[in-house]
Amino acid sequence: MNAVPPAAVKAAARRLHFYYGSVAALQDVSIEFPARRVTALIGPSGCGKSTFIRCLNRMNDLIPRTRVTGELWLDGENIYAAGVDVVDLRSRIGMVFQKPNPFPKSIFENVAYGLRVNGRKGREFIRRRVEESLRKAALWEEVKDRLDASALSLSGGQQQRLCIARALAVEPEMLLMDEPCSALDPIGTQKIEDLIVELKTTYTIIIVTHNMQQASRVSDLTAFFYLGRLIEAAETAQLFSRPRQQQTEDYLTGRFG
Amino acid sequence: MNREGGMPDAMLTAAGGPASAGRCRTVADAAARRLRRRRRLQAAAFGVLRATAAANVAALVLVIAFILYHGAAVVGWEFLSRPPTHSMTRGGILPCIVGTLLLAVGAILTAFPVGLAAAVYLNEFARPGRFLRLVRLGISNLAGVPSVIFGLFGMAFFVIYLKFGVSLLSGALTLAAMSLPIIIGASEEALKAVPNQYREASLALGATRLQTVFRAVLPVALPGILTGGILGVSRAAGETAPIMFTAAVFYTPGLPASVFDELMALPYHIYVLATAGTEIAQTRPLQYGTALVLIALVLGLNLAAVLYRSHLRRRSA
Numbered sequence: 027m028n029a030v031p032p033a034a035v036k037a038a039a040r041r042l043h044f045y046y047g048s049v050a051a052l053q054d055v056s057i058e059f060p061a062r063r064v065t066a067l068i069g070p071s072g073c074g075k076s077t078f079i080r081c082l083n084r085m086n087d088l089i090p091r092t093r094v095t096g097e098l099w100l101d102g103e104n105i106y107a108a109g110v111d112v113v114d115l116r117s118r119i120g121m122v123f124q125k126p127n128p129f130p131k132s133i134f135e136n137v138a139y140g141l142r143v144n145g146r147k148g149r150e151f152i153r154r155r156v157e158e159s160l161r162k163a164a165l166w167e168e169v170k171d172r173l174d175a176s177a178l179s180l181s182g183g184q185q186q187r188l189c190i191a192r193a194l195a196v197e198p199e200m201l202l203m204d205e206p207c208s209a210l211d212p213i214g215t216q217k218i219e220d221l222i223v224e225l226k227t228t229y230t231i232i233i234v235t236h237n238m239q240q241a242s243r244v245s246d247l248t249a250f251f252y253l254g255r256l257i258e259a260a261e262t263a264q265l266f267s268r269p270r271q272q273q274t275e276d277y278l279t280g281r282f283g
Numbered sequence: 284m285n286r287e288g289g290m291p292d293a294m295l296t297a298a299g300g301p302a303s304a305g306r307c308r309t310v311a312d313a314a315a316r317r318l319r320r321r322r323r324l325q326a327a328a329f330g331v332l333r334a335t336a337a338a339n340v341a342a343l344v345l346v347i348a349f350i351l352y353h354g355a356a357v358v359g360w361e362f363l364s365r366p367p368t369h370s371m372t373r374g375g376i377l378p379c380i381v382g383t384l385l386l387a388v389g390a391i392l393t394a395f396p397v398g399l400a401a402a403v404y405l406n407e408f409a410r411p412g413r414f415l416r417l418v419r420l421g422i423s424n425l426a427g428v429p430s431v432i433f434g435l436f437g438m439a440f441f442v443i444y445l446k447f448g449v450s451l452l453s454g455a456l457t458l459a460a461m462s463l464p465i466i467i468g469a470s471e472e473a474l475k476a477v478p479n480q481y482r483e484a485s486l487a488l489g490a491t492r493l494q495t496v497f498r499a500v501l502p503v504a505l506p507g508i509l510t511g512g513i514l515g516v517s518r519a520a521g522e523t524a525p526i527m528f529t530a531a532v533f534y535t536p537g538l539p540a541s542v543f544d545e546l547m548a549l550p551y552h553i554y555v556l557a558t559a560g561t562e563i564a565q566t567r568p569l570q571y572g573t574a575l576v577l578i579a580l581v582l583g584l585n586l587a588a589v590l591y592r593s594h595l596r597r598r599s600a
Contacts, residue, residue: 083487090411117489127480129499140488143498189484196488 035099036061036200036230037082042096044077044086051077055096055256057249059200064222064231066245066262068238070277073251075234079202082232083119084112101199117144120193120229124205126185128177128192133169136177136188140196155195163191164221183214190221201225203233207240219244238278242266250274350578354571362572366536376573381538382451382546383580386530387520389455389542390462395512397459398466402508405467406474407496426464431524433461438528452542454530461525462515469511473504506595513588517581523550533559549577 037059044052052074059065067075080086081098084105097104105115117140128136137156146152156173160166165187169180177188186206193201203222207215222231222244235241241248242262249259250273258271269275276282361375368374401422409415437457447453477500485499486492501508519525531551539546556570557563 085483085487088483088486113489113491116487119487121483121487123480123483123487125480127478127484129481129484130503139485139498140490143485143488143490143494192484192488 034061035059036101037232038099039078039081040097040099042078042081042098043094044074044081045093046089047091051254052081053254055251057256057259059230059232060247061230062226062228063246064226064233064244065247065249065259066241067232067234067249067251068236068241068277069251069257070282071236074254075251076204078251079121079204079232079234082200082202083116083121085116085121087112117196118199120190120196120198120201122186122189122193122201122203122206125209126182126189128180128185128188130176130178132174133177133180133188134173137191137195140192144196156191159191159195160188162194162225163187164217164224165191181214183210183217186210186214186218187221190218190225194225198229200230200232203231205234205236208236215240238266250277252277347578350571350575353568354573354575357568357572358575363576367534367569376547376549376552376569376576378535378538378547379549379552379573380576380580382531382548383520383550383577385451385539385546386454386458386526386548387516387584389451390458390519391512391516393456394459394462394466394516398463398512398515399470399508401463402467402470402474403496403501406471407500408492422464422467426468429524430461430519430522433457434524434526434528436460437525442529448543449528449530449532449545450543451530451539451546454526454546454548455542457525457529458516458519458522461522462519465515465518466512469515470504470508473507473511474500476507477503506592509595510588510592513584513591517584517588520584521550521577521581523554527551527554549573549580553577 035058039055039057042052042055043050055074055078067078069075077086081094082100082105086092086094094106096106098106100115100119103110129139131139134156137159138152141152141155146155157166157170160169165184168184169175169188177185180188186209190201190206207218210218219240222233225231226246233241233245245262247259248262248265250257250265250269250271252273258265258269258274260270265274266278269278363375363380364377365375366378367376405415405418409418434457437453437460441447441453441456442449447456481499481503482495485495490498523531526548530546531548532545533555535545535547553570553573556566556573
């Protein structure tokens with residue numbers, strides 16, 4: 027069980043347990059995330075999927091009285107091992123949250139934020155990286171003439187793409203998305219989904235979603251969580267058409283959740 | 284309550300039973316009466332609430348009007364720009380204005396960084412637990428300590444023990460100590476009001492906790508913190524007790540030349556004129572004039588704080 031996962035696997039959980047106090051939010055989760063693929067995590071509210079992706083960049087460290095056991099590998103490194111630098115880890119993993127959360131700063135400064143805190147210097151370098159990131163997030167054309175405007179003046183969908191640009195600016199290897207479209211209208215959702223499909227050529231993406239159509243549209247693999255356990259993980263097409271577990275089928279057909 | 288009307292009658296009527304047209308009217312009348320009674324009760328309750336709100340404003344207006352009425356006549360350029368003369372029965376209050384301003388500025392300069400640092404530590408870095416609860420309890424109790432106790436503490440600690448003497452420094456530090464709990468409280472409130480999503484976004488981008496506080500949290504919280512800080516100090520600057528043993532003197536001819544000089548201050552000057560002068564009746568207009576200047580100064584500081592906050596809010600929105 028202690029072997030390093032193969033190179034094509036970007037991240038992997040092995041017998042991961044997570045506790046809030048004495049409540050187990052994740053139990054015995056083992057899963058592998060192939061590089062440059064989109065993996066969707068689905069399941070009813072409270073099933074542990076958000077908790078799981080927040081383990082991957084150790085955002086759960088911020089919550090008091092939580093405990094983790096098991097292993098979580100990123101590129102041959104167990105990120106819960108002693109001596110792992112959490113700050114460095116987080117700069118290698120981008121995260122997009124449920125609600126668009128740009129800082130109350132200018133559009134430019136939002137994207138430059140990650141570069142500045144990571145100590146990257148040089149006006150021209152930062153300017154170019156901001157432009158690249160906004161282009162990758164398909165937002166450049168809409169904001170290039172008002173980079174100094176407040177990020178809060180953008181629409182919800184634009185704000186979410188700005189948050190994606192902000193995450194991409196630090197050149198992460200992996201992108202975690204926690205229900206990134208739940209606060210957006212159908213047009214905003216469509217743009218983010220197109221973006222995800224485009225970004226997977228460079229990044230390993232894990233997306234939590236409540237929307238099963240979304241999972242089937244954007245993901246290569248889908249993992250179904252229920253009551254803190256990983257019930258089934260498979261190729262998306264296969265999981266949706268021929269689920270192996272009864273619970274998965276019940277959930278997909280709307281019998282619960 | 285339900286002598287007439289009520290369910291049984293209504294049901295009879297609805298069922299088209301033996302209820303006559305007259306009965307029907309009684310039911311409708313009862314409902315209308317109940318409605319009128321509820322309306323009257325609501326009008327009365329709103330009246331009481333409106334009156335209490337008005338009473339609050341009236342108290343403030345009354346105090347200011349009273350002081351204006353008695354003091355406005357003496358307040359002029361002479362009064363504001365000259366020191367007292369003729370055993371304080373004539374002349375102005377320039378040294379007192381300067382003294383109070385210096386004390387306020389000194390208190391802000393010392394209390395603000397300390398209070399802000401404490402609030403940031405308590406709200407952003409300290410692990411919740413018994414120690415944190417104890418510190419919070421201490422701070423909220425400090426806010427309830429009477430100002431004269433702060434004055435005595437300032438005299439014992441700054442004036443005597445640290446040998447600062449009766450001076451601007453001792454007074455400013457005493458006022459700072461007194462406004463600390465208010466500044467910490469206001470800063471903590473402002474920090475708590477910063478949505479957690481900003482902290483999460485910053486940390487997820489690889490910022491350290493310190494960077495997160497300075498770059499993502501403080502800029503958002505600053506308007507509230509600054510306002511709280513100024514309000515805290517302006518409250519303290521109007522107090523007599525903290526400075527009467529530590530900084531203010533009955534009379535001193537010049538303005539303080541160093542932080543170790545004693546000074547005159549508005550609140551203490553009012554106290555002196557009203558109690559210790561030789562000609563209390565003669566100085567009465569001067570007392571009101573001084574009170575007017577003090578109130579104007581404190582309200583002016585508060586107004587400046589509020590305006591500055593709304594300016595910062597507009598800029599960041």
